[in-house]
Amino acid sequence: MDCRCGVKTLIVYGTRYGATTETSKELAKVLREEGFETIVVNAKEEKIKDISEYELVVVGSGMRMGKWTGEADDFLKRFNRELGQKKLAIFVSSMKSVSEREGKTMDVASSRKVALEDKVSQFSLHPIAMGFFSGVIDFNKMDFLTRRTMGFLKPQLEKDGFNEEPPGVYELRDWDEIRSWARDLAVKARQ
Ligand SMILES: Cc1cc2nc3c(=O)[nH]c(=O)nc-3n(C[C@H](O)[C@H](O)[C@H](O)COP(=O)(O)O)c2cc1C
Structure with a gap:
């Protein structure tokens, strides 16, 4: 069913150099265009205390030396149980387009594993979507x-x-890829 109802959505992210802020804002823009009632929170600036009102939660982080930011990790840890009852999506800002341009597909796959699949295992998450984006x-x-x-x-x-x-x-970002991921996420979140 193509529901245009305002799915309450939280995008919470961690950033070290700022790229994930812009990416999160763009994701929010697309989700709002899709009718989702979306707020964006920088986990370092605001400590979220309650996520009960949100149906969809999107958690993002910039990568540094194979690691998420402490704040985004902390969010996944603190709300681990509640996230199991939500529609959850995760994404990272990385350097994947450098490896892509060099045709290093094995490097892309192994960075993706470290950034996303290992994170899913670490926190026993069940995301409906995982975004592996480039940053800056x-x-x-x-x-x-x-x-x-x-x-x-x-x-x-x-x-x-x-x-x-x-x-x-x-x-390094591919904005079309980011927007398209957000539109696909909207479809999945309505299901
Ligand atoms: C010191 C440093 C280490 C990095 N390490 C990684 C890494 O391990 N894997 C990766 O994919 N990208 C890595 N990057 C690229 C970042 O993920 C990219 O710059 C991203 O935009 C960072 O997100 P942020 O600006 O939101 O902090 C690194 C960048 C810097 C400056």
Whole structure:
């Protein structure tokens, strides 16, 4: 049934460098267009105390060294039992498009496993959708040491044809993929 009723939806996310904020806002925009009553919460700025009113919960995180943010992990832990009764979707911001452009399909699969499948096992989740998105490499937001450690990536990003715009920032996201995932999620959540 194509229900346009306002499914109450919470998007809660963790971010270190900001990319997951924009991705979460775009997901919310599409879900609202689909008629979902959606709020977006940065888990670091607001500690959610109660999720009883939400029918759909979307939890996202940026990846760093194979890890979710502590806040997003903490949310999955604190609401583990309630999430079992909800429609749940999870997503990450990653570097997958770098591996994709280099044709490293094994790397894409293993990063996806670490980012999503292992997370599902860790918290015994039953998501109706999992989004494996790319994020942003923003050298301006890294601390000195991280910038130095990640320096090797710059020539690789250039070689792979990612544009540096503005200086120090490489946008890796495929917005069509993100929007399309949100529309598919809306269909699944109505079922
Ligand atoms: C220090 C550092 C480590 C990263 N480690 C990973 C990683 O292990 N796996 C991955 O897919 N992406 C990794 N990335 C890419 C991030 O996932 C990407 O920048 C994403 O946009 C981060 O999300 P955020 O901006 O919301 O924090 C890393 C980026 C940085 C700067």
